Amino acid sequence: MGAVFRPYSPSDSLQSDRTSGDRQRHREKLREALKRNIADVISEQSIIGRGPDSIVKVPIRGIKEYRFVYGSNNPQVAQGNGDSEPGQIVGKTRQQGKSGDGKAGNQPGEDYYETDVTLEELVEIMFEDLELPDLESKPLRQIESDYTHKRSGTKQVGIRAHLDKKKTAKNRIKRRFVHEKIERARQQDAAPLTPEPPPVPADEQEEARFPFSQRDFRYHRHKPDIRYESNAVVICIMDTSGSMNVMKKYLARSFFFLLYQFVRLKYRHTELVFIAHDTRAREVNEDDFFHRGESGGTMISSGYQKALDIIRSRYDPSLWNVYAFHCSDGDNFQEDIPKTLKLAQELCQCCNLFGYGEIKPAGGVSWGTPMLKYFDEINEPNFETLGISSKADVWPKFKAFLSRDKQTPAYTGNIFDPTG
Amino acid sequence: MGRSYTLDDLQKWEARIYEKVQEFGLKCYPQEFEICDHVQMLGMMTYSGMPSHYPHWSYGKSFERLKTLYDYGVQGIPYEMVINSDPCIAGLMRDNSLCLQILTMAHVYGHNDFFRNNFTFDHTQASTVITRFKSHADRIRSYVEDPSIGQDGVERVLDAAHALSLQCRRNQAIRRLGRAEQIDRLLAEAESDRRDRVALGQKTANGPAAEHPDIHKFPLEPEENILLFIRDFNPRLTEWEKDLLTIVHEQALYFQPQIETKIINEGWACYWHREIMNSLDLPSDIHMEFLVRHNQVVRPIPGDINPYNIGLALWDRIEEKELGEARNHSEDRQTPDIRKKMFEIREVDRDTSFIRRFMDRETMERLDLFEAAPQHGDWVISKVADEENWRSVRDMLIQSVGLGGIPRIAVTDGDVDGARTLLLTHEFDGRELEAKYAEKTLEHVYQLWGRKVMLETRMNDNETTYSFDDSGLSITAEFGEAQYPSF
Structure with missing residues (x-):
């Protein structure tokens, strides 16, 4: 009984993209770190006097994962080239005072990330730091840079130029509908025995004239619209x-x-x-x-x-x-x-x-x-x-x-x- | 370098390797190989090979670092990634040469056998580990998606829990006693102590008050499982917070044996890949490449410790002692009687005991192991493996391998002054803690415990107590007498 082989599948997004969420989150954390260190970044010469679209490379200290670890000044065992003698110098310790991190190997070092940010973004982060909403x-x-008018509703009086034709026409139709209903009711009252008046042929009778009344008219109302600069x-x-x-x-x-x-x-x-x-x-x-x-x-x-x-x-x-x-x-x-x-x-x-x-x-x-x-x-x-x-x-x-x-x-x- | 092989080739070679594995008597889990590209490999490494793993930003960081190292050529990708599961799953890099694939498969079988048989892996329940990790991931994702918890809530607990994950009991093979059993043991000890003294003719009334042990102490014995202690005794943790602590603890326990057996396990896998490769009658070009690759893997790294190198050297030494002389591995085949002895060792040892039992002066000289101490900004060799010092260099090595690299810190009091202050005690063995890391980690303990926490340790030769409460960190050092100037 041999082993099972799973052949390579390049499109296996589960495999290749599985880290993307965590990478994204890590980048967000780095950005937060950048925000906290914004003062250091700004004092770097390189960002002053650049165009807003230029990309700035910003070094960010990596986010540490703290644990209980031993300090770096404890003696260590290591391998040599085969001719080690007491008293030989085999490496440099880290500078004291800078960081107490251990020698290469089992302890987390100081890692730096370089992120690209545009100056625009950087400025944004800067002012987030300032609590800009305040x-x-x-x-x-x-200052008033532009004075115009804007339509806002309608009114019953106004000049002809402001006539709201659609509303006016609608009002007339409504009024006519009501008028016709009333007419019909009256006719029924007048001749209750006649079941149905003989329909008038359409081409014979011109549609009854029903003119616009003053009550139909609607005019646009205007409000001043001031743009500020x-x-x-x-x-x-x-x-x-x-x-x-x-x-x-x-x-x-x-x-x-x-x-x-x-x-x-x-x-x-x-x-x-x-x-x-x-x-x-x-x-x-x-x-x-x-x-x-x-x-x-x-x-x-x-x-x-x-x-x-x-x-x-x-x-x-x-x-x-x-x-x-x-x-x-x-x-x-x-x-x-x-x-x-x-x-x-x-x-x-x-x-x-x-x-x-x-x-x-x-x-x-x-x-x-x-x-x-x-x-x-x-x-x-x-x-x-x-x-x-x-x-x-x-x-x-x-x-x-x-x-x-x-x-x-x-x-x-x-x-x-x-x-x- | 084009790939000059097909999946069929791999299967054919695997069948021959497996034949040898059975012939040599290795007892393995069923094996599965996954062919992957380098990005997938980096992804596997990021999550320690687990096909499903819960999300956390630290894995994103880990991936970026691996990828940077890889992109800049600082560090290659290891030839194999193998996880302790049943069936055992290993990744094979698609871009590797045929020789490397054969070598890797043989090497993987070595690990597979070790996972299945070494005692430190007994508690890992390899057959369910994939589903357990999947279930952890599902639960954590459900907490992240829960609007009342969210990503920030989950991260807050996970960040703190990760800081403490490796602070747990070192030997899972020793059963942990319950409180009642601990009390029984304490009373029994006190009783036998009393009898001894009576037998010695001392009057009990005059002796130190040892006959009434304090059975109300909490915890009775120092508790190394810090996360579980917090989970069980911080009443203010909610169920999901407790669950997160449990998950982190369980995963740490799963990985603990791999930390504990790095040298012995890698040595074992190297020993067996060499044995298998040498017995396969490889075509000469593949055989030549194998020799080059093998030597790359097991060469010493000056200024560091290469577990492959040391592990293989120790296994070879065991064999050499049994035979009375070193074997020519490419010519002579291993004999079954040696095998029995070696199989026994791979079952019962881990790095610390393995080195203690089998690292002799001659091997140390061969490996050129030395002890270095910092001196004026340089690492200076203080001891080499000569007659006078080899034991102390060896003991220093034993101290630093496996979980020895992690400070032993245990909960010694969960209710200091009746105020539920948590006291952690560092078992000082000559190595001091990194102060900055200790402070920040203590802050994480405080976040989880919710009340004042203290850490007792030694710093600059002084008993030092760090405490962290709602007003922040404070440090008190008791100066040793030597610190006072004498007049």
């Missing part, structure tokens, strides 16, 4: 003076990137304005903003003045939701400070949210007067200052910044006065 409940400043502009103001090095600019850029992605999610139409300043301010394009090196001193007020000018000329706050954010390393000319504070107040008046981020990489040397403490004097509800010192700071600080947006009621009136 933010969306905030009324946005909207929500516009937002993100004004990125950055100090490009000599003291802003590549690292500081990178941190600033990460922040602007997040802010733009966030605003873009909430509004139908979002524009970006870049203002670079040292002692003077200029509106520049994105590339120059991040890459053109500058030198010289710093007059923060110049940047704010430029922002106000641009808002006045192009982005009327009654039509636009303005988000302004300024990144600097906090060095400013002492004489410029009072003016800066005044202009900052003004910016608060016309922005949904205005923020100041002071970028101080740890260990950096700085001169001048950090602006953070001066800005503490501003008590506007929609003003927020934050200090960023490393990549890891960017996401938590950004969340804190937006939580300010959550708390503040929307700016609704037009306090802004163009004349200054």
Whole structure:
């Protein structure tokens, strides 16, 4: 009696696809893990400044299955090449402090998965992390972009152009039906002995005229239909003076990137304005903003003045939701400070949210007067200052910044006065 | 490499192999072979060969890892996948050469015989295992589909249960005593203890109070089946939660013997595939390929332990000792009297006892087994199999094979301070637990027990107690006296 052979069957979906459900679930778990580590991912250089469709490779630490296991520092028995002597080095242990996982073999190692996500997805995950529904409940400043009318029911009076022909015709038919019934009943009452009136030949008698009555007429009723357009502009103001090095600019850029992605999610139409300043301010394009090196001193007020000018000329706050954010390393000319504070107040008046981020990489040397403490004097509800010192700071600080947006009621009136 | 054989060829070769299997006296379950491609093989490996298995994300993870290793060529696919069932089911990779298929079939019969005859497999009920796993899968799927439980509910329990699945009794051949029997035994021990002391002329009143054993202790004896203990004594678990714990425990018990007999079982299968292949009069090309493949499988892996290599070396050593000299396996055939002795060993041994009984100094030297300890970031050989140290290296090996790689942790108290706190005690044998894993696993225990849980162990030479309750983890270490600076 020999063995039973089951020949190969390629179409056996039970066999080949049996893992698909569990793989799917595992991928979902990895995605959750990605969500938890989103701050790390965002602080990775590679995702900033890419198009929304570009695919980002994100390393995710595998999901561990914990058990009681022995540590890696216990002596082990192994085989050698045949000439093992005491004192020989046979391998490297894992770095202490990094992870205590065992040496290759019987213990689970640290496994990493690379997942492809598009930037769009990543942004989505980011804002899931922010609990966006809260933010969306905030009324946005909207403008009437389109005023039209929409039909909504009928009414009995109106102008000829709005006549609802179908309804009118139906009403006439109904009325005629009732009328005929009444007529017939009357005739029966009048001649009870005549069983049936002789039918009139159809071609002999023209159909009795039954005109439309005023009561039949129906007209369309109209309601105004207003479409709203929500516009937002993100004004990125950055100090490009000599003291802003590549690292500081990178941190600033990460922040602007997040802010733009966030605003873009909430509004139908979002524009970006870049203002670079040292002692003077200029509106520049994105590339120059991040890459053109500058030198010289710093007059923060110049940047704010430029922002106000641009808002006045192009982005009327009654039509636009303005988000302004300024990144600097906090060095400013002492004489410029009072003016800066005044202009900052003004910016608060016309922005949904205005923020100041002071970028101080740890260990950096700085001169001048950090602006953070001066800005503490501003008590506007929609003003927020934050200090960023490393990549890891960017996401938590950004969340804190937006939580300010959550708390503040929307700016609704037009306090802004163009004349200054 | 094209496939140069047909199903007919396989059947013909199988018939010849089976002839040899009977001739050599192997007692096997009926055998079934399934021809599969590499994706199906990976699928089989993911679920340990089980044709139906309950779903859980960890199997998805396992599949991805296997596939990555395979795709990058880090690890090939093993030639065979065989499961302990009656009939015994094995997969044959369709892309393998004819030689590999013949070799695999012969190897599978070795495993098949081992499954059927080794004592550690006695409790696995091979004839019903397929249907039992199917029933587990059906039940778990029904819980997932139950809207009041759902996938998250099932996963919560399964994740925790998987963490503890291997924390169970080590030898299923020893009957577990019921509580009444445990009390009887305790009383009997106390009684004989008392008599001994009376016989020694001691006054019972002066001796330590041993004559009244605490029969209200709960559990009376340390309980290694942690999942079952939780199932039976956490009153707040619902029926489906209990069922999940039962399923995970039963499946772990089914796989336990395979962990326990890795070396002896692989050695046995290698020994018999070699014997069968050598007796088949293979055409020379197939025979040459067989020699290459065989040596690939049983070669030592420096810096690691290859169970095929060690297992085969031990079986050969047993044979060598019986014969008085090593046999030329390709020329001389095995004699029946040796066979009887070997059949007996394959019935009554598992890795630990197999190594303890048959690993001698000469074999250890041949295998070049050594003990290495970490030193300044390197693994440095501390002991080799010389006259002075071979026993301690061997004992270290025994300690790490089979279930020895899993820390012994038992429930020693299910009602600490009368507050239903669960106390787990790690039986410390010189090896410390991995702290991070211990903490996370304890959290899983807490999830299942629902009340405070504690773990006693040793960390950095100190008695350490981890506890986990609703406020999270806390660790207390009792510093040994050596830790205090002396003035």
